[in-house]
Amino acid sequence: MLSLSSTTTIITATILVFYLHHTTSLPPHAQLSTCHVTSFNCGTITNLSYPFTGGDRPSFCGPPQFHLNCQNGIVPELIISSVSYRVIHVNSEAHTLNLARLDLWNETCTNVYVNSTFDGPTFSYGSGNQNLTLFYECEASSRITETPENLFHCWSNGDKNNSYSLVGPFPLDPILEVVECDEHVKVPILIELADRLVKNRSLLGEVLMKGFNVNYMNPYETECFECLASGGVCGFDSDNDEPICICGDQLCATPGSSKVAVAIGASVGAVGALVVILGCVYFVLQRRRKIAYNKQRSSMDLFMPPSSGDTFASTTNTSQSLSSYQSSNTDPMPPRSNYFGVQVFTYEELEEATKNFDSSKELGEGGFGTVYKGELKDGRVVAVKRHYESNSRRIEQFMNEVQILARLRHKSLVTLFGCTHRHSRELLLVYEFIPNGTVADHLQGRSTKSTNLLPWPIRLNIAVETAEALAYLHAKGVIHRDVKTNNILLDDNFRVKVADFGLSRDFPNHVTHVSTAPQGTPGYVDPEYYQSYQLTDKSDVYSFGVVLVELISSLQAVDINRNRSDVNLANMAINKIQNQELLEFVDPYLGFERDYAIRRMTTGVAELAFRCLQQEREIRPSMNEVVEILRGINSSDGLGAREETKVLEVRTDEAILLKVSPVSPDSVVDKWVSGSSVSNSS
Structure with missing residues (x-):
């Protein structure tokens, strides 16, 4: 009779033979290495990447649903449910497309009588759309006494036919009661244009x-x-019909999603199930033995003194596993212990400190939990973060934040006082209390402690201290991964405390990147991270660039009430800087027009933000370089600069930010300084 190990060996060998004989059908002489090019252009759309293919990117580099026809050299075309569309815009960060019917481009008539539908797993209706129905080959009734506003004509087989457009749900128009139409086509249009079309039917083609x-x-x-x-x-x-994984110019040894992997998984799963069954039998037998043994010991324990060494061991080992945190809750709760070197609080202590998590104690709410103000018995005022759930993902984020903050010490990082025990009923983190809210609160006027929206010197100091904190993190091998103004706290002296390390990742110095699914806050996430799934320290640099433009403009990182092209603040900033429109972008409160020194410093910060927000991460500066630039800008704010404004008449054209190249060695600040010197000497 074969043993369990022998059976496993035979099954595994059979699987490997099957796997080695598996072949993947690809075009002859396919150069798989071409898929390693991360971006490509298709017509007027640039910086496209996986899952899209087309142009110089072969079809085997992505799913067929995303193959673009770039042959006309003007705009890419995409076929969805047998209908061809022109791709006007691609937002790879938000995973959205702006499409227009190819057969209705610069034309209101069509012979493709197919509705535009997007109800599959790959493509779905986006927000901001309104239905439009076009009716063709219509016969008008004699009951029509005047020409309808929504009438237009199309030619079919040499004859002119009546056609009508109807905005909104179908049918809702009296015209349909007096006409009969043989064909109709439904197509979405932008909702902001629907009202204009109702008022002016001549805009149909443009819409x-x-x-x-x-x-x-x-x-x-x-x-x-x-x-x-x-x-x-x-x-x-x-x-x-399966994804493949490409290494160099050949398939990787273990493609992540092939049918072979499914077969291997099923076979190994069967073996695993057998092992689990045998393990359960063994566990039951051992359990029965242990129960019998404990019954025998219990009678002896009545006559034995209690042990004095039964305490929870302190540890600073940052490699403690997730499984250890989720271990059995039958262990005794110690009166006081440490976890990764920080104090462990009981749930009851923190419940009492926050008055049973009273809503009046709430300081803020984020994606992972609610933060409450509390006071410990020793008099310390603290902020207690209460995670929403205790699932495996939340536990991982909880442990991650504890491990990282326990070993970091910096004046501009929030201090972690402790957390709940691993057996606590809830996951709670205890921080030092930072009384002055977040930078976002002040920039957007939500703070009750500030009578203004932060003067320029404070904003510049916030930028410097935040950059110093991030540079420190990177030096310690940590990527924050969620840099934003909501995570930058301010004390009573407006000094920075960077917070929220739930998404942070360790980043050893010897690696170039960490492969991980993109996470973070929309508007702050590195676009190249979305494209390549590769997290680097330059991802924090991009997010910090968004923070810089927030400090300059007092605008939110994402605001759907702005013009479509300006919804994302990073895009808006890039466009304003490139179009020499910095004056329109800067918060008027800062005194950009009145104070030459502030104008010069704001211009320098804008250029630095421009460099941080570059699409290609290699072009972005490091955080160390960012710190040095900001310190240099900050040091220029002195008497000399302000005296200069008294004797120097600043020309209007010097107040406009020049169009800069991200790779230019000459900074805008240098140009301002050199220009000032010349003017002053003359």
């Missing part, structure tokens, strides 16, 4: 060319992430 919004989702996202994590790049085998 159709503005397109509509569509969300997209790559159904092979998980498999692609696994491939990237293993060092490969993502591709697709259309013949076998």
Whole structure:
């Protein structure tokens, strides 16, 4: 009779033979290495990446649903449910497209009588759309006494036919009661243009060319992430209808999502199930023995003195595993202990400190939990973060924050006082209390402690101290991963305390990146991180660039009430700087027009933000370089600069930020300084 190990060996060998004979159908002489190029252009759309293919990027580099026709050299075309669309815009960060019907481009008539539908797993209707129905080959009734406003004509087989456009749900127009139409086409339009179209039917062609919004989702996202994590790049085998993982110019040894992997998983799973069953039998037998043994010991324990060494051991080992945190809650709760070197509080202590988590004690609410103000029995005022849930993901974030903050000490990082025990009923973190709210509160006027929206010297100091904190993190091998003004706290002296390390990641000095699914706050996340799934310290640099433009403009990172092109503040800042419109972008409260010294410093910070927000991470400066630049700008705010304004008449054209190149060695600040010197000497 075969043993369990022998059976496992035979099954595994069979699986390997099957795996080695598996082949993937790809085009002959396919140069798989071309998929390693992270971005490509298709017509007027630039910096496209996986899952899209087209142009110089072969179709086997991504799923067929995302293949673009770039042959006309003008705009990319995408086929969805047999209908061709022109791709006007791609937002890879938000996973949205702006599309327009190809057959209705610069044309209101069509012979493609197919509705535009987006109800599949890959493409779905985006926000901000309104339905439009076009009716063709209509016969008007004699009951029509005057020409309808929504009438237009199309030619079919040499004949002119009546056609009508109807905005809104179908049918809702009296015209349909007096006409009969053979064909109709439904297509979305932008909701902000729908009202204009109702008022002016002549705009029909223009409205159709503005397109509509569509969300997209790559159904092979998980498999692609696994491939990237293993060092490969993502591709697709259309013949076998499965994703592939490419290493160099060949397939990786273990493609993340092939059918072979499914077969291997099923076979190994069967073996695993057998092992689990045998293990359960063994566990039951051992459990019965232990119960019998404990019954025998219990009678002896009545006559034995209690042990004095039964305490929870202190530890500073930062590699303690997640499983240890989730271990059995039958262990005794010690009166006081440490976890990763920080104090462990009981749930009851923190419940009492926050008055049973009274709503009046709430300081703020984030994506992971609510923060309460509390007072410990020793008199310390603290901030207690209460995680919403205790699932495995929340526990991992909780442990991550404890491990990272326990070993970091910096004047501009929030101090972690402690946390609840691993057996506590809830996951609670205890920080020093920072009384003056967040930078976002002050910039957006939500703070009750500030009578103004932060003068320029304080904003510049916030930038310097935040940059110093991030540079310290990077030197310690930590990427914050969620840098934003809501996570920058201010004390009573407006000194910075960077907080919230739940998403932070360790980043050893010897690695170039960490492969991980993109996480963070919309508007702050590095766009290249979205494209490559590779997290680096330059991802923090991008997020900090968004913080800089917030400090300059007092605008939110994302605001759907702004013009469409300006919803994302980073894009808005880039456009304003490139178009020499900094004056329109800067918060008027700062005195940009009145004070030459402030104008010069604001201009320097704007240029630095411009460099931090570059799409390609290699172009962005390091945080150490950012710190040095900001310190240099800050040191220029002195008597000399202010005396200069008294004797120097600043020309209007010098007040406009010059169009700069991210790779230019000459900074705008240098140009201002040299220009000032010349003017002063003359």
